[in-house]
Amino acid sequence: MHTGEKRHEEVKLSVINYDEVNFQEKTINSIEEVFSFRREPSITWLNVDGVHQPEIIEQVGKSFGLHPLVAEDIASTGQRPKMEDFDDYIFVVLRMLMFDEKENETKTEQVSILFGRDFVVSFQERADGDVFDPIRERLRSNKGKIRKMGADYLAYSLIDAIVDNYFVILEKLGETIEDVEDKLVTNPTSETLHKIHDLKREMIFLRKSVWPLREVINKLGRSESELINASTCVYMRDVYDHTIQVMDSVETFRDMLSGMLDIYLSSLSNRMNEVMKVLTVISTIFIPLTFVVGLYGMNFRHMPELEQTWGYPAILILMFAVALLMVVFFRRRKWM
Amino acid sequence: MHTGEKRHEEVKLSVINYDEVNFQEKTINSIEEVFSFRREPSITWLNVDGVHQPEIIEQVGKSFGLHPLVAEDIASTGQRPKMEDFDDYIFVVLRMLMFDEKENETKTEQVSILFGRDFVVSFQERADGDVFDPIRERLRSNKGKIRKMGADYLAYSLIDAIVDNYFVILEKLGETIEDVEDKLVTNPTSETLHKIHDLKREMIFLRKSVWPLREVINKLGRSESELINASTCVYMRDVYDHTIQVMDSVETFRDMLSGMLDIYLSSLSNRMNEVMKVLTVISTIFIPLTFVVGLYGMNFRHMPELEQTWGYPAILILMFAVALLMVVFFRRRKWM
Amino acid sequence: MHTGEKRHEEVKLSVINYDEVNFQEKTINSIEEVFSFRREPSITWLNVDGVHQPEIIEQVGKSFGLHPLVAEDIASTGQRPKMEDFDDYIFVVLRMLMFDEKENETKTEQVSILFGRDFVVSFQERADGDVFDPIRERLRSNKGKIRKMGADYLAYSLIDAIVDNYFVILEKLGETIEDVEDKLVTNPTSETLHKIHDLKREMIFLRKSVWPLREVINKLGRSESELINASTCVYMRDVYDHTIQVMDSVETFRDMLSGMLDIYLSSLSNRMNEVMKVLTVISTIFIPLTFVVGLYGMNFRHMPELEQTWGYPAILILMFAVALLMVVFFRRRKWM
Amino acid sequence: MHTGEKRHEEVKLSVINYDEVNFQEKTINSIEEVFSFRREPSITWLNVDGVHQPEIIEQVGKSFGLHPLVAEDIASTGQRPKMEDFDDYIFVVLRMLMFDEKENETKTEQVSILFGRDFVVSFQERADGDVFDPIRERLRSNKGKIRKMGADYLAYSLIDAIVDNYFVILEKLGETIEDVEDKLVTNPTSETLHKIHDLKREMIFLRKSVWPLREVINKLGRSESELINASTCVYMRDVYDHTIQVMDSVETFRDMLSGMLDIYLSSLSNRMNEVMKVLTVISTIFIPLTFVVGLYGMNFRHMPELEQTWGYPAILILMFAVALLMVVFFRRRKWM
């Protein structure tokens, strides 16, 4: 059922339980602990790092009364971003972007967020995603109004953290694009072409993650579910604006990359043409001259010019004149 | 009336009759047997393998009280996926994808599904489509909740099986695309071009099958027909999400193939340019030298250089120097 | 007022009058005869072959109480397909496709259909359009349910005949495209290019006829006019499905032709490159050799090699070795 | 405030006052005369030729009680076609096309039409627009039903005249396109390219005028204003159909021009390739032969062939054979 890469680490479960006054944080080993730990009317956030153990997802499903399809969607990690309202809880699938320094590539990871009246459950593929750390910090330190608001606000904060992370990736891509553009002007190589191609490809994948995201967040912002407060809706619409901005940037990058490909191809052909032109000019000057020297290399008995003392210098001067004339002609036509 | 390829095998009719408790499976010879066999209030699934015998489709039509156009649509196998609600039954036309190992090509086959309150009739073009076998198995072994649900759930299961099969085909195509992309980098030949072209063409056909599918399944998911249970609707929307994912992949593949065509063409031209450049450089070095040797091949009586003992070695050194200078010049301009 | 090609033949008027029991068919000379001939409550179908005599269209207009703009639209034959509901009658303009064998080209002709409660009037530009003959035959022989249904069903049958004829044309075009594609692989000539261009152009025109058709037939299928029976609506939606299929095919053909153009251009350039490569290789091998023979053609007095008996064979062997080395080098780099 | 080209002629004001029985036509000097002249319940049509005198537009604005923005829109001649309903009057801005014979270019001019219950005011940029003359003639001669209908019908007639004029321009452009296409086949020059480019550019501008027009006329046809009679709406929808037809033609022309550009480029490259091929073939045949003659031009003392009587004819025959073989080889490979 799990469709992503096989992984062997332990699935990490961590719970945060908070209300305006209290705050508890704990790493647990089995799902049952969540409920022993939970205390009404506080809000519980269960974060699951790793979706490669279906039995854990199943347990979560049973504990929170989830639809069997939800568990399936959490486990199969190639999901398209989507939002589904199951009355008692809202299920959101998003894609988180990460820049893999080793392979110099942008990677995506599926993040599933479930939230009801007093709980939020989040699933990440890997444990190393630290985009949620600032939120944990805000919860711990009771900064801002996050502990005064409901589960919907926590869900919003998680989504906002993911979307804000997109800007980091986009900035990195923007810098790479500018680097490549600089190289395009100074020294275009076939490597530049492959770099443009790779960036175009990354844009295709980015777009695939971002387009449905827009729809998902729009749905959340305009939702009529009782689980989302009117005051949170304003925040959701703000995330929506950010998503549109991300999309705009992706489209702009795509347009820029297309333009760069055109520039690359035409500057390549420009350079080749220049090479060919100079070389051909050289050949063309020497071909008639070679004919002339061949002419006086003929062995006819009666070639009066050959007998004259002035013959050799005359022919040298003639050839020099011809070469000069051709150079002048090429210069005029701007072929040299 | 039948518009597909002419075929001569027998049309195979198989019936499954089930409810939560009972299960019967039988291969029958004529449509009448279905009804003798059927037992209220169980659900009957009639599967017809082969649509090349119009009289059988007509009999099914009469037995289940179908509109004449439905029979026509089942028989003409070039139909576009569609869904029509006839109040008493819902008629769905889909396209199943199969990978033909012999011709190394993706083929499509029309599958028509009819379902009412307590029956499902499915028509396949060929008998070798085994995508429904897992469903038969689940019915036999009473695994999952399939035997507890109605005819609409069975119809959903059939549609889900078809759509899930799309992912298999897409994965195969994705692998082929990656193979071709590797070849593109290491050794692009005109065969690579034809492969890209063939893949692009397959994408055109895939797209033609998938785009209308989306609409069909959306309609099913949002249908207000009494034949589809609210609980089944959730499942239908899940299939819908899968369809969108299939479409996304097809579009991504199309974009990737377009990019690959660009890369192919520019790497081809790159390689050609390189060949031309090296060859032209060689010619250009030797052309002036050939002029020089021609010069001293002239038969003028008075050519003082020719008489000198140092003439020959001097001219050899001169030519070597000229060649060297040209090589240095070409190197500097990065033409070599 | 008539905007098509000028024509001189007589306009042909033919009337069919039928109900479930009776059937009469007659060629008439003036419009008045229609009404003497008509018998309540039967349905009258007046077919007019030729729209180049405005007075006849005007007479029809007066007799059936048509809006002056309708008569204008019938006569000006460059109309875009459209459907207009005038309460008492519905006015439909379609384009019929014909393959002109002489000019090897697809041509279009305007067909206008008017239908009310008990009459259908159809206008064709030319008399040679026999797509309506099967309908006449069905009326004569009382096959199917056409004589049991109303004027709307007759109108549907006419429209269906026109749309079905599109498939015939599309099949012909599909075959031509496959022929051209075969030639593309075996022997691409500039004629192939012109053929692709012509096909692309035909697609532009086909598209122009088919796109609005879709809208027209959709409107008919979803019409709330009292003139169209609910039972006929199902048939209209069936024609609608066919129209979508036609559009799909046109779009697929367009995509295929674009791909073929790319293939043509790149295979052309591929072939040219191959020619250039082989020829340049030959030149490049002989240019250094020509330099060598020129070298020993020089007339310096002191060229010790020339005096040796082994000079000539040695130089021959040397040149052979150089040529061989170059061939090996070119082979390695895959330039030969 | 006036944004068009500066002009110095007098603004020409002409009024037509009509009802079913009466008809008066007059050229006036100041706006006040309109009202002295106007007679209830007849319809008044004020036509203003020239919008470069803001004071006149202001006077019209005051006399007819117009919104200040309307006067502004009339004076600034770069307006996009639009329609605005101000309850008491409807304001329509259109673009009229004219073919400028001198500059061989299509030009556009802004026409503003205002109409209320019993008046129509039209503004043209230049006095030479005679597209309204046929309407004046119909009013004078009381032909058709124009004098029996209201101000909305007159407004419709003006709009219809403008849209019908588009077809004239399109026909001219269509002829030019066909001319260029013929030249493309027989003798493509760089002038042909510039012609295609110019036509493409004209299409861009045409499109800019026509696209918003569609929306404007659709709005008029579906308007719920009391100023537009139900019977006039039918006519408006007819103009709408014409607009769509114009748009279709513009799009078709665009597609055709794109195809022509492709054909131009590939036929150019085809021709160049042919030149290069023949020339290269010639060079390639002579290069080995030149090597051979160079070989026997060497001055080695011991070259046995040179001493033989048969040497010269033998080498001639050999060279002829080599040349022949190469020609045969090139012919086979279809390079010649």
Next chain:
Amino acid sequence: MHTGEKRHEEVKLSVINYDEVNFQEKTINSIEEVFSFRREPSITWLNVDGVHQPEIIEQVGKSFGLHPLVAEDIASTGQRPKMEDFDDYIFVVLRMLMFDEKENETKTEQVSILFGRDFVVSFQERADGDVFDPIRERLRSNKGKIRKMGADYLAYSLIDAIVDNYFVILEKLGETIEDVEDKLVTNPTSETLHKIHDLKREMIFLRKSVWPLREVINKLGRSESELINASTCVYMRDVYDHTIQVMDSVETFRDMLSGMLDIYLSSLSNRMNEVMKVLTVISTIFIPLTFVVGLYGMNFRHMPELEQTWGYPAILILMFAVALLMVVFFRRRKWM
């Protein structure tokens, strides 16, 4: 929180307080002064030049009771144009275009406008934006009806000033495009290509600013907020028309630039082809001639022609004839 470029100047606060009778203008140092200064029922316009001091924006936020997200949006200057209705006030983000003479580039700046029943607050990134000066002047001199209308009309005036400024930028770009187009015909260089590329890029950014603007102003024009008067709505729709016009121009420029790129590439290739053609023709003429002179440079003992007195002149005439024939042949085929 502030995301734009770091800046160190002081933030400039200026307040204008006006009603039909009174007018006061003042530069203030802290937000509190606004309220001491404000006098009911007049309208207050607070203009803030500089958004790099978050504490000032925060103070404004508190003073006018703004949502925390609004303050955030004002400070982060990469916002997409948007409009949000917060019941008590409307928040609009726009982008102002400026032409940077130094860098010869179009730049954008974020302008945020807030307006309620009796106040308008505008934020600019830089103090040098003088597009609002004419509005200040109109307020001071009580020209037009601006002092008779509400805060919504002032907001409209600010937006209108920004949009009108777009036309100035577009005109500048249009002139640059025409300059480049002229150069394209007379002397296309690689600099022309880079200019086209830069213009295309500017269009991408312009488009990004203008597209969302359209939506924003449409929303304002159709808003049902009580803060916007019905009479102001007409003006808003007028700005909307201008925005559409701006968008049309941007799209037209994009289309023109694409066409120019095509022209550039094909004229470049045209020119290169011409060079290659002439040069190749020259080579091709001399290659056979060089063969001939080589032929008579051979050292065979028995070459009868060499002995004849007429040999040399005969061969000269022959070569001249061959050259002439080739020139004629090339001329006929139009290769020269």
